Amino acid sequence: MTESIREGILVEFLTKYRAEAIEVSIFEYDEETHMRQVREEGWEDGLEKGRAEGLSEGRTEGEWMKLVSQVQKKLAKGLNAAVIAEMLEEPEPLMEELIRLIETNPEKTAQELGKLYAGEQRKVQA
Secondary structure (H helix, E strand, O other), rough: OOOHHHOOHHHHHHHHHHHHHHHHHHHHHOOHHHHHHHHHHHHHHHHHHHHHHHHHHHOOOOHHHHHHHHHOOOOOOOHHHHHHHHOOOOOOHHHHHHHHHHHHHHOOOOHHHHHHHHHHHHHHOO
């Protein structure tokens, strides 16, 4: 209380109602309520962070799915990695990597391959 007054925090109020403020802070503090509020705030922060991460991962997976789908279509036309890379304006080593992924998993859809590749990229970054 004295520190707050010294620092200019609520000076008028604390000076005028000092005794009541001390009494309230001592007698009306409810640890259980306080801890519940802290947990709720933490839960809400965690939920918000989780949603943001989920959206980011979903976008990333979607981008990979689209790219895999485009590569599959170009492969079906008989094009090679160099031509596909140029057409899609992507690095050739990436196209070679995606082609290997597609060829080693012919039973998987573009959606499945995109998710698989996105997961591999997350592991590499971790």
